[in-house]
Amino acid sequence: MKTDKIFWGIIFVFIGGVFLLENFNIIDFSWGYVWRFWPLLLIITGINIVFSKSNSKVGLISIISITVISLAIITYQGIKDGKENHVNSRWSFPDDNDNWDDSDSSAGVNNITNYSEDLDAKIKIATLNIYGGASTFEIENGDEQLFNARVKESKMRYFLKKTDTDSSAVLEFRSKNRNGSFNFKDDEYGKVKMQINALPVWDVNLKMGAGKADFDFSQNKVRNISLKGGAAEFDIKLGNLYNDVNLSAETGLADVNVKIPETAGCKIFVSSGLSSKSFKNFIKMKDGSYETSNFKTANQKIHLTLKGGLSNFEVNRY
Structure with missing residues (x-):
């Protein structure tokens, strides 16, 4: 089996799984956090290209391992960041306007x-x-x-x-x-x-x-x-x-x-x-x-x- 098919299969399973868990309110995932990891996505895509023509078991195991580990890191940080933002974003305005300035800021x-x-x-x-x-x-x-x-x-x-x-x-x-x-x-x-x-x-x-x-x-x-x-x-x-x-x-x-x-x-x-x-x-x-x-x-x-x-x-x- 070609490594590129395995790579994209893992990516789609990851994204679909996160969406499914979010829809059932099992996790609170911060998709914004993925933005920080775009260089990592380029790296694993590049590694996939390198091994895409290889039929060796080493190449297959390498791309699977790197992809899974990378997505595990993103998942952990995304869930962690989602929880922190969920808690920290629930702050409210003061009841009075004593702390407000009529200027721009x-x-x-x-x-x-x-x-x-x-x-x-x-x-x-x-x-x-x-x-x-x-x-x-x-x-x-x-x-x-x-x-x-x-x-x-x-x-x-x-x-x-x-x-x-x-x-x-x-x-x-x-x-x-x-x-x-x-x-x-x-x-x-x-x-x-x-x-x-x-x-x-x-x-x-x-x-x-x-x-x-x-x-x-x-x-x-x-x-x-x-x-x-x-x-x-x-x-x-x-x-x-x-x-x-x-x-x-x-x-x-x-x-x-x-x-x-x-x-x-x-x-x-x-x-x-x-x-x-x-x-x-x-x-x-x-x-x-x-x-x-x-x-x-x-x-x-x-x-x-x-x-x-x-x-x-x-x-x-x-």
């Missing part, structure tokens, strides 16, 4: 930095563009300000810029290294918790290399959401406060979970290579798309466009 204790923009009553539409490295991002509903962010940083700092045009505002929230250069491939995790105001209609765009995103839009009017990531995990919860919602996700190696209201009509367009998908209570249409039974009659319509190379897509109703 203010340094806090324990490497915590606050960013905020005041709410202007004339703002009806707001766009939030997020460019991040290997980070954990959370979004939830806020009350008083247009935008709040609390960042637990490592090597990265963030830059917040606001541009107003009539009744619209564009917020750019971008990571940069301590040396001042912008970067969204940093391998050191930052933890970012954001709040957006419930009054404007929002467009939210996220681009990151690796990491996690947990966005709860159930209390916000959100019309467009764009997600782009390499090795990432996305958990998105949509509400029923806006009647025409569009969400697109373009991923490499990712786990994408979207929750939609039971009353909403939803249509899914999916384009994937070796990705898995779970669309419970959706009907597959002749054009390859998926629809809820109430899509044509529902007042609220949600359009999902999902693209991935080797990803897991799941859409659930609540």
